[in-house]
Amino acid sequence: MKRILLIFLLILAGCSREIENMNEKTEETFAETKKANAFLASLEDNFSKRSININAFCNQSDKVERRILREYGALFLATEKVEVPCCCMFESDEAVRRFQDSVRIMAEQIGDVKIELQEEAMKAYLAARREAEQEGLSITPRGGVEAARRSFADTLRLWNSRFEPACIYWKEKGKLTEEQVNYLKSLPIKEQVREVLKLEEKGIFFNKQFNGSILHSVAAPGTSQHLSMLALDIQEYDNKKVRKIMNKHGWFRTVRNDEPHFTFLGRSEEELPKLGLKRIEPDFWVPDF
Numbered sequence: 001m002k003r004i005l006l007i008f009l010l011i012l013a014g015c016s017r018e019i020e021n022m023n024e025k026t027e028e029t030f031a032e033t034k035k036a037n038a039f040l041a042s043l044e045d046n047f048s049k050r051s052i053n054i055n056a057f058c059n060q061s062d063k064v065e066r067r068i069l070r071e072y073g074a075l076f077l078a079t080e081k082v083e084v085p086c087c088c089m090f091e092s093d094e095a096v097r098r099f100q101d102s103v104r105i106m107a108e109q110i111g112d113v114k115i116e117l118q119e120e121a122m123k124a125y126l127a128a129r130r131e132a133e134q135e136g137l138s139i140t141p142r143g144g145v146e147a148a149r150r151s152f153a154d155t156l157r158l159w160n161s162r163f164e165p166a167c168i169y170w171k172e173k174g175k176l177t178e179e180q181v182n183y184l185k186s187l188p189i190k191e192q193v194r195e196v197l198k199l200e201e202k203g204i205f206f207n208k209q210f211n212g213s214i215l216h217s218v219a220a221p222g223t224s225q226h227l228s229m230l231a232l233d234i235q236e237y238d239n240k241k242v243r244k245i246m247n248k249h250g251w252f253r254t255v256r257n258d259e260p261h262f263t264f265l266g267r268s269e270e271e272l273p274k275l276g277l278k279r280i281e282p283d284f285w286v287p288d289f
């Protein structure tokens with residue numbers, strides 16, 4: 001009996017050593033990833049402060065979700081004074097509404113447009129506007145109410161405004177068959193995005209001019225930063241002074257090629273490289289991973 005007990009204890013000791021080794025290995029790998037990638041590390045830090053589960057937030061092994069994070073992910077490093085969504089891709093109108101109902105919103109009449117943003121983002125925008133005014137400049141929403149808050153349906157409509165003409169264009173060019181187009185249209189939206197991105201890898205592009213990625217033209221449905229009410233499109237984006245003032249108040253351009261689009265991070269420019277964002281000339285700040 002004693003011998004059996006001894007063997008059992010020995011096996012147990014062996015197992016726990018193995019588990020310890022495994023733990024060490026996982027921690028080591030994570031530490032390496034953290035070291036290798038400041039963006040993912042700060043995402044993890046920011047989310048642990050907010051009690052959001054980073055693994056549930058974005059499926060890193062899903063090509064579409066990974067791409068979405070790379071294109072629009074800077075938003076998730078916003079200051080804790082605002083809320084960020086707990087998923088990198090909203091899947092329905094209902095999910096977007098639930099998020100928007102859970103945050104503090106501030107509405108403001110700017111000229112003939114009433115825009116809505118998260119409270120801190122709006123305060124910062126209004127402060128930037130006041131500063132610009134003192135220099136004889138203005139910072140105006142671009143494109144009506146859609147300059148700020150958008151709904152899931154808005155993002156779906158915008159996606160279709162690029163997706164549908166591209167289907168017609170590539171069918172006429174003989175690059176897509178009628179069957180392929182019908183198949184694409186029949187897919188649930190996330191799968192449609194997946195197939196569109198696959199076609200773009202082969203040079204069949206879905207942006208307005210059919211020569212670049214649709215993701216640099218409109219966001220995939222459910223992924224627009226405007227859904228978080230932390231994004232604002234402005235008219236005066238090509239004025240460097242205006243961009244500097246926006247930056248000073250925590251607003252940065254974080255989506256490649258989307259020139260009028262600013263994201264509220266509520267951070268200073270010096271903080272951005274440490275957070276794992278890289279600068280792309282002239283002044284875009286995008287996830288470095």
Ligand SMILES: [Zn+2]
Binds near residue numbers: 231233262
């Ligand atoms: Zn925008």
